[in-house]
Amino acid sequence: MTHRMVSAVLALIGLLLSAYLTLWRYGFMGPLQCGTGGCETVQTSEWASILGIPVAVIGLVGYAALLGVSLWGLQPRWAGRREPTLWLLILSGGAVLFTLYLKYLEAFVIEAWCRWCIASAVIIAAIFVTAVVGWRRIGRAA
Amino acid sequence: MAQQRSLKNFYLGLGAVAVLGGGALVYMTQRDGGPVVLPTGVLPVGMDSVPPAAYQIGSDTAPVVVDEFSDFECPYCMQMSILILPDIKRRYIETGLVRWRFNDFPIDTHLTAPLAHLAAACAAEQNQFWSMHDAIYGGQGQWVRGGARGLFEGYARRIGIDMNAWQTCMSDREPLTRIAQTVQRGQARGVSGTPTIFVNGQLVRLDRLSFDRLASAIEAALPR
Numbered sequence: 001m002t003h004r005m006v007s008a009v010l011a012l013i014g015l016l017l018s019a020y021l022t023l024w025r026y027g028f029m030g031p032l033q034c035g036t037g038g039c040e041t042v043q044t045s046e047w048a049s050i051l052g053i054p055v056a057v058i059g060l061v062g063y064a065a066l067l068g069v070s071l072w073g074l075q076p077r078w079a080g081r082r083e084p085t086l087w088l089l090i091l092s093g094g095a096v097l098f099t100l101y102l103k104y105l106e107a108f109v110i111e112a113w114c115r116w117c118i119a120s121a122v123i124i125a126a127i128f129v130t131a132v133v134g135w136r137r138i139g140r141a142a
Numbered sequence: 143m144a145q146q147r148s149l150k151n152f153y154l155g156l157g158a159v160a161v162l163g164g165g166a167l168v169y170m171t172q173r174d175g176g177p178v179v180l181p182t183g184v185l186p187v188g189m190d191s192v193p194p195a196a197y198q199i200g201s202d203t204a205p206v207v208v209d210e211f212s213d214f215e216c217p218y219c220m221q222m223s224i225l226i227l228p229d230i231k232r233r234y235i236e237t238g239l240v241r242w243r244f245n246d247f248p249i250d251t252h253l254t255a256p257l258a259h260l261a262a263a264c265a266a267e268q269n270q271f272w273s274m275h276d277a278i279y280g281g282q283g284q285w286v287r288g289g290a291r292g293l294f295e296g297y298a299r300r301i302g303i304d305m306n307a308w309q310t311c312m313s314d315r316e317p318l319t320r321i322a323q324t325v326q327r328g329q330a331r332g333v334s335g336t337p338t339i340f341v342n343g344q345l346v347r348l349d350r351l352s353f354d355r356l357a358s359a360i361e362a363a364l365p366r
Protein backbone atom coordinates (compact mmCIF):
# COMPACT_ATOMS: atom_id res chain seq x y z
CA MET A 1 0.00 0.00 0.00
CA THR A 2 2.70 2.46 0.98
CA HIS A 3 4.39 2.38 -2.41
CA ARG A 4 1.10 3.32 -4.07
CA MET A 5 0.71 6.28 -1.70
CA VAL A 6 4.22 7.43 -2.58
CA SER A 7 3.60 7.03 -6.31
CA ALA A 8 0.28 8.91 -6.00
CA VAL A 9 2.00 11.88 -4.36
CA LEU A 10 4.82 11.86 -6.91
CA ALA A 11 2.37 11.55 -9.82
CA LEU A 12 0.35 14.49 -8.48
CA ILE A 13 3.49 16.63 -8.28
CA GLY A 14 4.39 15.58 -11.85
CA LEU A 15 0.86 16.38 -12.97
CA LEU A 16 1.08 19.90 -11.53
CA LEU A 17 4.49 20.40 -13.16
CA SER A 18 3.17 19.25 -16.55
CA ALA A 19 0.11 21.48 -16.13
CA TYR A 20 2.43 24.44 -15.56
CA LEU A 21 4.37 23.71 -18.77
CA THR A 22 1.13 23.07 -20.70
CA LEU A 23 -0.38 26.40 -19.57
CA TRP A 24 2.81 28.15 -20.63
CA ARG A 25 2.79 26.27 -23.93
CA TYR A 26 -0.62 27.72 -24.81
CA GLY A 27 0.29 31.28 -23.82
CA PHE A 28 -1.78 31.27 -20.63
CA MET A 29 1.05 32.63 -18.51
CA GLY A 30 4.14 34.81 -18.80
CA PRO A 31 7.79 33.75 -19.08
CA LEU A 32 8.83 30.38 -17.66
CA GLN A 33 10.39 30.59 -14.21
CA CYS A 34 13.60 28.84 -15.12
CA GLY A 35 16.74 30.69 -14.13
CA THR A 36 19.08 29.59 -16.89
CA GLY A 37 16.84 30.31 -19.89
CA GLY A 38 17.40 26.75 -21.05
CA CYS A 39 13.74 25.90 -20.42
CA GLU A 40 12.50 28.16 -23.22
CA THR A 41 15.19 26.82 -25.57
CA VAL A 42 14.09 23.26 -24.90
CA GLN A 43 10.36 23.96 -24.79
CA THR A 44 10.35 25.91 -28.05
CA SER A 45 12.62 23.48 -29.89
CA GLU A 46 11.23 21.28 -32.64
CA TRP A 47 11.43 18.31 -30.26
CA ALA A 48 8.98 19.95 -27.82
CA SER A 49 6.18 18.24 -29.77
CA ILE A 50 5.92 14.67 -30.96
CA LEU A 51 3.54 13.98 -33.86
CA GLY A 52 2.08 17.41 -33.19
CA ILE A 53 1.37 16.68 -29.53
CA PRO A 54 3.30 18.88 -27.07
CA VAL A 55 5.54 16.86 -24.75
CA ALA A 56 4.02 18.81 -21.83
CA VAL A 57 0.58 17.46 -22.77
CA ILE A 58 1.98 13.92 -23.06
CA GLY A 59 3.39 14.40 -19.55
CA LEU A 60 0.03 15.66 -18.32
CA VAL A 61 -1.76 12.57 -19.63
CA GLY A 62 0.97 10.22 -18.40
CA TYR A 63 1.02 11.59 -14.86
CA ALA A 64 -2.80 11.61 -14.75
CA ALA A 65 -2.73 7.92 -15.69
CA LEU A 66 -0.11 7.16 -13.02
CA LEU A 67 -2.14 9.06 -10.41
CA GLY A 68 -5.27 7.19 -11.45
CA VAL A 69 -3.57 3.78 -11.22
CA SER A 70 -2.05 4.67 -7.83
CA LEU A 71 -5.45 5.69 -6.43
CA TRP A 72 -7.05 2.59 -7.94
CA GLY A 73 -4.48 0.44 -6.16
CA LEU A 74 -5.32 2.12 -2.85
CA GLN A 75 -8.92 0.94 -2.91
CA PRO A 76 -9.33 -1.69 -0.16
CA ARG A 77 -10.39 -4.48 -2.55
CA TRP A 78 -7.27 -3.95 -4.67
CA ALA A 79 -4.84 -3.35 -1.82
CA GLY A 80 -3.39 -6.88 -1.77
CA ARG A 81 -3.53 -7.40 -5.55
CA ARG A 82 -0.55 -7.14 -7.88
CA GLU A 83 -2.33 -5.70 -10.94
CA PRO A 84 -2.18 -2.00 -9.96
CA THR A 85 1.54 -2.28 -9.20
CA LEU A 86 2.11 -4.12 -12.47
CA TRP A 87 0.44 -1.23 -14.32
CA LEU A 88 2.54 1.26 -12.35
CA LEU A 89 5.63 -0.67 -13.45
CA ILE A 90 4.57 -0.75 -17.11
CA LEU A 91 3.54 2.92 -17.29
CA SER A 92 6.50 4.30 -15.34
CA GLY A 93 8.92 1.96 -17.17
CA GLY A 94 7.69 3.30 -20.52
CA ALA A 95 7.88 6.85 -19.19
CA VAL A 96 11.47 6.31 -18.02
CA LEU A 97 12.48 5.14 -21.50
CA PHE A 98 10.72 8.14 -23.06
CA THR A 99 12.44 10.43 -20.53
CA LEU A 100 15.85 8.94 -21.37
CA TYR A 101 15.20 9.77 -25.03
CA LEU A 102 14.25 13.35 -24.06
CA LYS A 103 17.40 13.70 -21.92
CA TYR A 104 19.49 12.48 -24.85
CA LEU A 105 17.90 15.18 -27.02
CA GLU A 106 18.59 17.86 -24.41
CA ALA A 107 22.21 16.79 -23.97
CA PHE A 108 23.31 16.11 -27.54
CA VAL A 109 20.83 17.67 -29.95
CA ILE A 110 19.29 20.77 -28.37
CA GLU A 111 22.32 21.31 -26.11
CA ALA A 112 20.30 23.00 -23.42
CA TRP A 113 18.83 21.80 -20.15
CA CYS A 114 15.39 22.56 -18.84
CA ARG A 115 15.19 22.42 -15.06
CA TRP A 116 11.49 21.58 -15.09
CA CYS A 117 12.21 18.66 -17.43
CA ILE A 118 14.98 17.43 -15.12
CA ALA A 119 12.57 17.67 -12.18
CA SER A 120 10.07 15.59 -14.16
CA ALA A 121 12.79 13.02 -14.97
CA VAL A 122 13.61 12.68 -11.26
CA ILE A 123 9.92 12.26 -10.41
CA ILE A 124 9.32 9.58 -13.04
CA ALA A 125 12.48 7.71 -12.04
CA ALA A 126 11.33 7.82 -8.41
CA ILE A 127 7.89 6.45 -9.37
CA PHE A 128 9.58 3.62 -11.28
CA VAL A 129 11.86 2.74 -8.33
CA THR A 130 8.85 2.89 -5.99
CA ALA A 131 6.94 0.54 -8.29
CA VAL A 132 9.89 -1.90 -8.44
CA VAL A 133 10.18 -1.92 -4.65
CA GLY A 134 6.41 -2.37 -4.31
CA TRP A 135 6.42 -5.22 -6.82
CA ARG A 136 9.14 -7.06 -4.92
CA ARG A 137 7.35 -6.59 -1.58
CA ILE A 138 4.07 -7.88 -2.95
CA GLY A 139 5.96 -10.81 -4.47
CA ARG A 140 7.50 -11.70 -1.10
CA ALA A 141 4.17 -11.36 0.69
CA ALA A 142 2.39 -13.61 -1.81
CA MET B 143 -9.73 0.62 11.36
CA ALA B 144 -6.27 2.11 11.79
CA GLN B 145 -5.58 1.47 8.12
CA GLN B 146 -8.78 3.27 7.12
CA ARG B 147 -7.80 6.24 9.26
CA SER B 148 -4.35 6.39 7.70
CA LEU B 149 -5.90 6.17 4.22
CA LYS B 150 -8.26 9.02 5.09
CA ASN B 151 -5.33 11.13 6.33
CA PHE B 152 -3.46 10.30 3.15
CA TYR B 153 -6.36 11.48 0.96
CA LEU B 154 -6.59 14.68 2.99
CA GLY B 155 -2.86 15.30 2.47
CA LEU B 156 -3.07 14.51 -1.23
CA GLY B 157 -6.07 16.82 -1.57
CA ALA B 158 -4.15 19.57 0.21
CA VAL B 159 -1.22 19.20 -2.23
CA ALA B 160 -3.68 19.30 -5.17
CA VAL B 161 -5.44 22.41 -3.85
CA LEU B 162 -2.17 24.19 -3.07
CA GLY B 163 -0.55 23.30 -6.39
CA GLY B 164 -3.69 23.99 -8.41
CA GLY B 165 -4.15 27.28 -6.56
CA ALA B 166 -0.56 28.28 -7.37
CA LEU B 167 -1.17 27.57 -11.07
CA VAL B 168 -4.42 29.58 -11.06
CA TYR B 169 -2.62 32.41 -9.27
CA MET B 170 0.18 32.41 -11.86
CA THR B 171 -2.22 32.53 -14.82
CA GLN B 172 -4.35 35.23 -13.16
CA ARG B 173 -1.25 37.27 -12.31
CA ASP B 174 -0.62 37.49 -16.04
CA GLY B 175 -4.25 38.39 -16.70
CA GLY B 176 -5.57 34.86 -17.13
CA PRO B 177 -6.03 32.99 -20.38
CA VAL B 178 -7.03 35.15 -23.34
CA VAL B 179 -10.30 33.82 -24.72
CA LEU B 180 -12.90 35.41 -26.93
CA PRO B 181 -15.96 36.69 -25.11
CA THR B 182 -19.20 34.87 -25.81
CA GLY B 183 -22.62 36.40 -26.19
CA VAL B 184 -21.34 39.66 -27.69
CA LEU B 185 -23.70 41.65 -29.86
CA PRO B 186 -23.41 40.70 -33.52
CA VAL B 187 -22.36 43.30 -36.03
CA GLY B 188 -23.82 43.81 -39.50
CA MET B 189 -22.39 41.78 -42.35
CA ASP B 190 -21.47 45.00 -44.14
CA SER B 191 -19.28 46.31 -41.30
CA VAL B 192 -15.59 46.64 -42.14
CA PRO B 193 -12.39 46.04 -40.19
CA PRO B 194 -10.70 49.03 -38.51
CA ALA B 195 -8.73 51.36 -40.78
CA ALA B 196 -5.47 50.08 -39.34
CA TYR B 197 -6.28 46.60 -40.66
CA GLN B 198 -6.52 47.79 -44.27
CA ILE B 199 -3.90 48.50 -46.88
CA GLY B 200 -4.39 50.02 -50.30
CA SER B 201 -6.23 52.93 -51.80
CA ASP B 202 -9.73 53.91 -50.61
CA THR B 203 -10.70 54.20 -54.27
CA ALA B 204 -9.31 50.82 -55.36
CA PRO B 205 -11.83 49.05 -57.63
CA VAL B 206 -11.29 45.67 -55.95
CA VAL B 207 -11.70 44.98 -52.25
CA VAL B 208 -10.25 41.75 -50.90
CA ASP B 209 -11.41 40.53 -47.49
CA GLU B 210 -9.13 38.00 -45.87
CA PHE B 211 -10.45 36.05 -42.87
CA SER B 212 -7.38 34.68 -41.15
CA ASP B 213 -6.15 33.06 -37.98
CA PHE B 214 -2.67 33.93 -36.72
CA GLU B 215 -2.11 30.34 -35.58
CA CYS B 216 -3.09 28.81 -38.92
CA PRO B 217 -0.09 27.61 -40.98
CA TYR B 218 -1.85 28.21 -44.34
CA CYS B 219 -2.60 31.80 -43.28
CA MET B 220 1.09 32.16 -42.47
CA GLN B 221 1.94 30.92 -45.99
CA MET B 222 -0.55 33.36 -47.45
CA SER B 223 0.98 36.20 -45.47
CA ILE B 224 4.62 35.37 -46.19
CA LEU B 225 4.55 33.80 -49.66
CA ILE B 226 1.58 35.36 -51.44
CA LEU B 227 0.64 38.70 -49.90
CA PRO B 228 3.98 40.42 -50.68
CA ASP B 229 3.50 39.73 -54.42
CA ILE B 230 -0.17 40.78 -54.28
CA LYS B 231 0.98 43.95 -52.56
CA ARG B 232 3.53 44.80 -55.25
CA ARG B 233 1.30 44.00 -58.18
CA TYR B 234 -2.15 45.10 -57.07
CA ILE B 235 -2.16 47.00 -53.77
CA GLU B 236 0.68 49.45 -54.40
CA THR B 237 -0.67 50.11 -57.89
CA GLY B 238 -4.02 51.21 -56.47
CA LEU B 239 -6.01 48.30 -57.86
CA VAL B 240 -6.75 46.45 -54.61
CA ARG B 241 -7.71 47.38 -51.10
CA TRP B 242 -6.81 44.47 -48.77
CA ARG B 243 -8.67 44.04 -45.49
CA PHE B 244 -7.60 41.69 -42.73
CA ASN B 245 -10.43 40.18 -40.70
CA ASP B 246 -9.74 38.40 -37.42
CA PHE B 247 -10.89 34.79 -37.45
CA PRO B 248 -9.19 32.90 -34.60
CA ILE B 249 -10.33 29.28 -34.75
CA ASP B 250 -11.72 27.71 -31.57
CA THR B 251 -9.22 24.87 -31.45
CA HIS B 252 -6.23 27.23 -31.70
CA LEU B 253 -5.79 28.07 -28.05
CA THR B 254 -3.08 30.72 -28.49
CA ALA B 255 -4.78 32.46 -31.43
CA PRO B 256 -6.93 34.89 -29.36
CA LEU B 257 -3.77 36.13 -27.65
CA ALA B 258 -2.08 36.66 -31.04
CA HIS B 259 -5.09 38.56 -32.43
CA LEU B 260 -5.21 40.67 -29.27
CA ALA B 261 -1.50 41.48 -29.61
CA ALA B 262 -2.04 42.64 -33.20
CA ALA B 263 -5.18 44.62 -32.26
CA CYS B 264 -3.26 46.42 -29.52
CA ALA B 265 -0.51 47.22 -32.02
CA ALA B 266 -3.21 48.53 -34.39
CA GLU B 267 -4.13 51.14 -31.80
CA GLN B 268 -0.71 52.63 -32.54
CA ASN B 269 -1.05 52.13 -36.29
CA GLN B 270 1.39 49.23 -36.19
CA PHE B 271 -1.00 46.44 -37.11
CA TRP B 272 0.82 45.33 -40.26
CA SER B 273 4.25 45.34 -38.62
CA MET B 274 2.83 43.18 -35.83
CA HIS B 275 0.97 41.03 -38.37
CA ASP B 276 4.25 40.33 -40.18
CA ALA B 277 6.13 39.67 -36.92
CA ILE B 278 3.47 37.27 -35.61
CA TYR B 279 3.29 35.29 -38.83
CA GLY B 280 7.07 35.40 -39.23
CA GLY B 281 7.53 33.99 -35.73
CA GLN B 282 4.62 31.52 -35.88
CA GLY B 283 6.94 28.52 -36.00
CA GLN B 284 8.38 29.58 -32.66
CA TRP B 285 5.46 30.95 -30.61
CA VAL B 286 3.13 28.05 -31.38
CA ARG B 287 5.60 25.94 -29.39
CA GLY B 288 5.15 28.08 -26.29
CA GLY B 289 6.01 31.34 -24.59
CA ALA B 290 3.76 33.38 -26.88
CA ARG B 291 3.25 36.18 -24.38
CA GLY B 292 6.95 36.88 -23.98
CA LEU B 293 7.60 36.57 -27.72
CA PHE B 294 4.77 38.97 -28.67
CA GLU B 295 6.14 41.45 -26.16
CA GLY B 296 9.53 41.13 -27.87
CA TYR B 297 7.96 41.78 -31.29
CA ALA B 298 6.17 44.87 -29.97
CA ARG B 299 9.40 46.20 -28.50
CA ARG B 300 11.33 45.51 -31.70
CA ILE B 301 8.72 47.29 -33.81
CA GLY B 302 9.06 50.36 -31.60
CA ILE B 303 5.59 50.31 -30.08
CA ASP B 304 4.87 52.38 -26.97
CA MET B 305 5.07 49.49 -24.54
CA ASN B 306 3.07 51.09 -21.74
CA ALA B 307 0.05 51.70 -23.99
CA TRP B 308 0.39 48.24 -25.56
CA GLN B 309 0.60 46.52 -22.18
CA THR B 310 -2.43 48.45 -20.93
CA CYS B 311 -4.38 47.33 -23.99
CA MET B 312 -3.21 43.72 -23.49
CA SER B 313 -4.45 43.87 -19.87
CA ASP B 314 -7.76 45.63 -20.60
CA ARG B 315 -8.41 43.31 -23.55
CA GLU B 316 -10.97 45.69 -24.99
CA PRO B 317 -10.36 44.64 -28.63
CA LEU B 318 -11.52 41.07 -27.85
CA THR B 319 -15.18 42.09 -28.19
CA ARG B 320 -14.57 43.47 -31.66
CA ILE B 321 -12.54 40.38 -32.61
CA ALA B 322 -15.43 38.15 -31.49
CA GLN B 323 -17.82 40.28 -33.56
CA THR B 324 -15.59 39.90 -36.61
CA VAL B 325 -15.65 36.14 -36.13
CA GLN B 326 -19.46 36.26 -35.99
CA ARG B 327 -19.53 38.35 -39.15
CA GLY B 328 -17.31 35.83 -40.89
CA GLN B 329 -19.49 32.93 -39.76
CA ALA B 330 -22.56 34.77 -41.05
CA ARG B 331 -20.82 35.02 -44.42
CA GLY B 332 -20.10 31.32 -44.43
CA VAL B 333 -16.48 31.35 -43.23
CA SER B 334 -15.64 28.08 -41.50
CA GLY B 335 -11.90 27.73 -42.11
CA THR B 336 -8.92 29.90 -42.76
CA PRO B 337 -7.72 31.57 -44.83
CA THR B 338 -11.01 32.49 -46.51
CA ILE B 339 -10.91 35.14 -49.17
CA PHE B 340 -13.68 37.30 -50.58
CA VAL B 341 -13.01 39.38 -53.69
CA ASN B 342 -15.56 42.18 -53.98
CA GLY B 343 -17.79 40.19 -51.68
CA GLN B 344 -17.54 36.96 -53.68
CA LEU B 345 -16.06 33.92 -51.98
CA VAL B 346 -12.96 32.65 -53.76
CA ARG B 347 -12.43 28.91 -53.57
CA LEU B 348 -8.81 28.36 -52.65
CA ASP B 349 -8.48 24.61 -52.93
CA ARG B 350 -4.80 25.14 -53.47
CA LEU B 351 -3.23 28.26 -52.02
CA SER B 352 -1.34 30.03 -54.79
CA PHE B 353 -0.58 33.49 -56.08
CA ASP B 354 -1.93 32.57 -59.52
CA ARG B 355 -5.31 31.43 -58.17
CA LEU B 356 -5.75 34.61 -56.14
CA ALA B 357 -4.41 36.87 -58.90
CA SER B 358 -6.83 35.42 -61.44
CA ALA B 359 -9.76 36.09 -59.06
CA ILE B 360 -8.56 39.68 -58.67
CA GLU B 361 -8.04 40.10 -62.42
CA ALA B 362 -11.57 38.85 -63.04
CA ALA B 363 -12.95 41.46 -60.65
CA LEU B 364 -11.01 44.39 -62.16
CA PRO B 365 -13.12 46.73 -64.30
CA ARG B 366 -12.63 46.21 -68.05
